[in-house]
Amino acid sequence: MEIVLSTAIGILTASGVWLLLRPRTFQVIIGLCLLSYAVNIFIFSMGRLTPGAPPIMPKGGFINPAAYADPLPQALVLTAIVISFATTALFLVVMIASRGVTGTDHVDGKERDE
Amino acid sequence: MIEQNLILILIGLPFIAALITASLSVNSHTAAAWVSGLSMAGALAVLMALHDRIVTGEVLRVTIPWVPSIGMNLTFRLDGFSWLFVALVLAIAILVVIYASYYLSRSDPVPRFYSFLMAFTGAMVGMLISGNILMLVVFWELTSVISFLLIGYWHQGQAARDGARMALIVTAAGGVCLLFAMLVLGQIVGSYDLDRVLAAGDLVRGHRLYPLVLGLFLLGAFTKSAQFPFHFWLPGAMAAPTPVSAFLHSATMVKAGVFLLVRFFPVLGGTELWFYAVTGTGMATLLLGAMIALFRHDLKGLLAYSTISHLGLITALAGIGSEGAILAAIFHIMNHAVFKASLFMAAGIIDHETGTRDMRRLSGLIRFMPVTGTLAIVASAAMAGVPLLNGFLSKEMFFAEAVDWHNGTWLDDAMPYLATISSIFAVAYSLRFIHTVFFGPAPVDLPREPHEPSAWMRRPVELLVLVCLVVGILPALTLGPALNLAARAVLGPDLPYYDIAIWHGFNTPMIMSLLALAGGTVLYLVFAARIAEGPEGPPLLHRIRAQKIFERMLLALSWKWPRALHKLTGTERLQPQLTIIVVLAIVLTTATLWQTVQITDRPRSNPFNIAFALMWVVGAACAIGAAWQAKYHRFAAMMLLGGAGLVTCLTFAWASAPDLAVTQLLVEIVTTALLLLGLRWLPKRREEIADDKLLPARMRRMRDLGIAAIAGLGMAFLAYIIMTRPLIPNVGDWFLRNAYYEGGGTNVVNVILVDFRAFDTFGEITVLCIVGLTVFALLRRFRPASESRSSPDQQKDIHAANLRDYLVVPSVIMRWMFPVMIVISAYFFMRGHDLPGGGFSAGVTLAIAFLLQYMGHSVRWVEARLTVLPIRWMGVGLLIAGATGVGAFAFGYPFLTAHAQYVSVPLIGKVPAATAMLFDTGVFALVVGATVLMLIAIAHQSLRSARLREQEASEAAAEAASGPTEREAV
Incomplete structure (x- = not known):
């Protein structure tokens, strides 16, 4: 199963990086979103894959940590999701504003041949 | 003990005076002068009180620990040499204060001037009596900085600003060199204490870093003392008020460099390298300065170059370094300060009373100001080296050293000739100064009618000229003892007493002096007319x-x-920058991980799941499709992006992370809505961009594809390596064990977020808050591109009646969903501590509820019925979260310490009631506010541009002055 998920991370990263290097602002935004998926799953996978583990603990009693998913990467990723949402929103607005100011949607603020 | 306090008073008084004068009102001219003058007099009195101890050859010290860990103490040290120098500085300071109070105009901000002047005096005194070589550099740089402020005192003038800047750059750069020199010196000696450094001469001279130290040290000293080739800043500094020129740029600050040369002669001096560098530079400066001075038409320019020349003379003496030479150097420092300060003051009087300093316009002033004229003539004679004046004595000593001292080098052989030649020029320029200004026909066409200045403006000059005479006639009785004391402080107590006499017989120095006097007179008489007509500088050299x-x-x-x-x-283009960043990231990661990662023998793995694999086939297809379509088919790309996001969300759910799945799903919705709103403002792209088919574009794409493939492969490889390794016990286990007992919740992820690591979350929501506000601020001044301004095509060819029924069924459903979603949001929030959910997902849910209303109805419809104040939501949220954190202080715990407990609520049952819940409320409110703010801000743009269109249309209609029927149609 690990091989599937790591391939998925690779494909998301490759698509994201490819778009990141493109000239149009919208491409870069989509690229950042894809890249953030990849990074989030990557961080999440640092806690290894534990399908079928109970996400919620019983109230009290002894806890065997091995029976549960590692909560730390999850907490980190939860924060990361929020932050990537914020950056996407910010970049979107910068994109709109720069389009209004420069008259182009090229990331350089001007077309290549200008 | 009393001496130590006196030394501290000595150094503190000027700075205190600077503070007092700085805080005086801008018009209190007299008060500022009195404060400055009295503090200077007080400091001088303190200095005199210390004379009894100094005269026995004792070195007074006081040490205040400052940064003991790096050997940095505030050490002050007063010996005969620094005593004499401080006395000179303070005495001239008093005279300059008196002079300046008459010189400065009523409209100048006089207290500022005195404040700078006092601060400068303090810095100068500090530099002179520093007992620590690092502190010496600090005071040294302080004098540079204050000199900058003083030169730029009349900062309205371009010349003042340029001169100030140039002086600062040159002297401060020298100061940096000096700092390095002192640091290396301190390392060689093993201490920054001046006494230990002065005693370590042999060690330093033998060290392999000696040339480096010497070079840096001399750069510092030469820049400060305006030695060739760094002399040029000094004439530029003449843009300063004349009292400043008299004080800083002739008598004291520029002498700091030669002070340092003399002071450190026992450490660094006495080698051939020292002789060539110091005496060579000094002689070059002496000659060049004297030559250029003769050709300057500006009074202060002449005096500035003359100062440079005299500084060269002192430097040359320090380079020789024999006992007599050091004594002569100290003597000339004093003499030059006295006659040059008086000359500068005289020049200032002339400038003040006639309105010009140009010697070609001045003439015959002795008729109008006989007293000032006489004083200036005597001072100039001292400058020229006429017998019975102080300048003559030290010059004779210089000649004697040039003739008598030998080390067999060519420079040594040439010195008597060079000295005589430069002396001829000195006589010539002194003569020019006197002759053109005070003799000849009466001046015509002066800006002001010349007359004698007020008596007190002249008093300082009178006093200084008197000193010239007294020292010149009775050297042994006046300065002799103090000079010997100073020389002993420099060279050691074994120095025999030198008797300074005015008559040594008819010897070689005497012949040289007479030669100079005669030669200078002839030179001036022959060339006077031509110099006056010529340019400002020697032929060719100018x-x-x-x-x-x-x-x-x-x-x-x-x-x-x-x-x-x-x-x-570098590049200003973003695209190459991003490429560089990505490539750099790949390279650095590879370099870090190279040969450190390996696949484990017994990989951990989960059984293959066909559904999961198929799901990711779809996910990968979505990602690649989004990458492929993002340029020309934005909407399609966005939908594909959503597909990839959904698969991600399902992956979280599959791998036992329901919290992440919920959050990802909600964020996915909001992101899509945001992007949809943004799409509207992007340019249409229906036809292919022509360049895309060309070879360069293809090459770029191939390159980027390569980079992307490498990045993807790397990430996949890394992820696989780590996922297959066994999980080592980590801090996550601690969270699991303690979440319930310490945090009072069974949803560990949520407990971590709102309790264990609440501070991180606090930072995170602050970021969200900032982003929301930034988005809002950016969009307030948003101007859409011209082509996006008209209403979208979809809205154009539709009749108003059709528009009304647009989306009517969905909008009704959305309206009904509103309360339902509020309940869902509340549910998410309440269960967060124990079950998947929490403040963040609840907040986003509520934001989506608002968003649906905006989507289903027009903005105006919503806002007529519903008032959302997102900024207030954000503010309140941040305050609640912060207040919860601060609340922990009240119970004596650190910031954001949480308390957990279950309470029974009727009908609902037991609910967790932790302070973390309160914190989560803050998170909730802030997330609602920020998300809604961003969405509404973007959504409002359509409204604004619609309003803009209406406004333009109505304006156009008004301009056409059409009838009411047409206006209704609009």
């Missing part, structure tokens, strides 16, 4: 202006070269 070279260098260094370098190595 074309080489050091100042111009400096400015050109400054321009190149601070503007042209950095620009060129930036152009060469």
Whole structure:
């Protein structure tokens, strides 16, 4: 199963990086979103894959940590999701504003041949 | 003990006076002068009180620990040499204060002037009596900085600003060199204490770093003392008010360099290298300064170059370094300060009373100001080295050293001739100063009618000229003992007593003096007319202006070269920058991980799941499709992006992370809505961009594809390596064990977020808050591109009636969903601590509820019925979260310590009631506010541009002055 998920991370990263290097602002935004998926799953996978583990603990009693998913990467990723949402929103607005100011949607603020 | 306190008073008084004068009102001229003058007099009195101890050859010290860990103490040390120098500084300071109070005009901000002047005096005294070589550099730089402020005192003038800047750059750069020299010196000696450094001469001279130390040290000293080729800043500094020129740029600050040369002669001096560097530079400066001075038409310019020349003389003496030479150097420091200060003051009087300093316009002033004229003549005679005046004595001593001292080098052989030649020029320029200004026909066409200045403006000059005479006639009785004391402080107590006499017989120095006097007179008489008509500088040499070279260098260094370098190595274009960042990230990660990662023998793995694999086939297809379509088919790309996001969300759910799945799903919805709103403002792209088919574009794409493939492969490889390794026990286990007992919740992820690591979350929501506000601020001044301004095509060919029923069924459903979603949001929030959910997902849910209303109805419809104040939501949220954190202080715990407990609520049952819940409320409110703010801000743009269109249309209609029927149609 690990091989599937790591391939998925690779494909998301490759698509994201490819778009990141493109000239149009919208491409870069989509690229950042894809890249953030990849990074989030990557961080999440640092806690290894534990399908079928109970996400919620019983109230009290002894806890065997091995029976549960590692909560730390999850907490980190939860924060990361929020932050990537914020950056996407910010970049979107910068994109709109720069389009209004420069008259182009090229990331350089001007077309290549200008 | 009393001496130590006196030393502290000595150094503190000027600074205190600076503070007092700085806080005086801008019009209190007299008060500022009195405060300054009295504090100077007080400091001088303190100094005199210390004389009894100094005279026995004792060195007074006081140490205040400052940064003991690096050997940095505030150590002050007063010996005969620094005593004499401080006395000179303070005495001249008093005279300058008196002079300045008459010189400065009523409209100048006089207290500021005195404040700078006092601060300068303090810095100068501090430099002179520093017992720590690092502290010496600090005071040294302080004098440079205050000199900058004083030169730029009349900062309205371009010349003052340029001169100040140039002086600062040159002297401060020298100061940096000096700092390095002192640091290396301190390392060699093993201490920064001046006494230990002075005692370690042999060690330093034998060290392999000696040439480096000497070079840096001399750069510092030469820049400060305006030695060739750094002399050019001093004439530029003449833009300062004349009292400043008299005080800083002739009598004291420029002497700091030669002070240092003399002070450190026992450490660094006595080698051939020292002789060549110091005496060579000194002689070159002496000669050049004297030559250029003769050709200057500006009174202060002449005096400035004469100062440079005399500083060269002192430097040359310090380079020789014999006992007599050191004594002569100290003697000339004193003498030059006295006669040059008086000359500067006289020049200032002339400038003040006639309105010009140009010697070609001045003439015959002795008729109008006989007293000032006489004083200036005596002072000039001292400058020229006429017998019975103080300048003559030290000059004779210099000649004697030039003739008598030998070390067999060519420079040594040439010295008597060079000295005589420069002396001839000195006589000539002194003569020119006197002759053109005070003799000849009465001046015509002066800006002001010349007359004698007020008596007190002249008093300082009178006193200084009197000193010239007294010292010149009775040297042994006046300065003799103090000079010997100073020389002993420098060279050691074994120095025999030197008797300074005015008559040594008819010897070689005497012949040289007479030769200089005669030669100078002849030179001036022959060339006077031609000099007055010529340019400001010696023939040929005046074309080489050091100042111009400096400015050109400054321009190149601070503007042209950095620009060129930036152009060469940097780019303003974002696309290449992103490429560089990505490539760098790949390279650095590879370099870090190279040969450190390996696949484990017994990989951990989960059984293959066909559904999961198929799901990711779809996910990968979505990602690649989004990448492929993002340029020309934005909407399609966005939907594909959503597909990839959904698969991600399902992956979280599959791998036992329901919290992440919920959050991802909600964020996915909001992101899509945001992007949809943004799409509207992007340019249409229906036809292919022509360049895309060309070879360069293809090459770029191939390159980027390669980079992307490498990045993807790397990430996949890394992820696989780590996922297959066994999980080592980590801090996550601690969270699992303690979440319930310590945090009072069974949803560990939520407990971590709102309790264990609440501070991180606090930072995170602050970021969200900032982003929301930034989005809001950016969009307030948003101007859409012209082509996006008209209403969208979809809205154009539709009748108003059709528009009304647009989306009518969905909008009704959305309206009904509103309360339902509020309940869902509340549910998410309440269960968060124990079950998947929490403040964040609840907040986003509520935001989506608002968003649906905006989507289903027009903005105006919603806002007529519903008032959302997102900024207030955000503010309240941040306050609640912060207050919860601060609340922990009240119970004596650190910031954001949480308390957990279950309470029974009727009908609902037991609910967790932790302070973390309160914190979560803050998170909730802030997330609602920020998300809604961003969405609404973007959504409002359509409204604004619609309003703009209406406004333009109505304006156009009004301009056409059409009838009411047409206006209704609009």
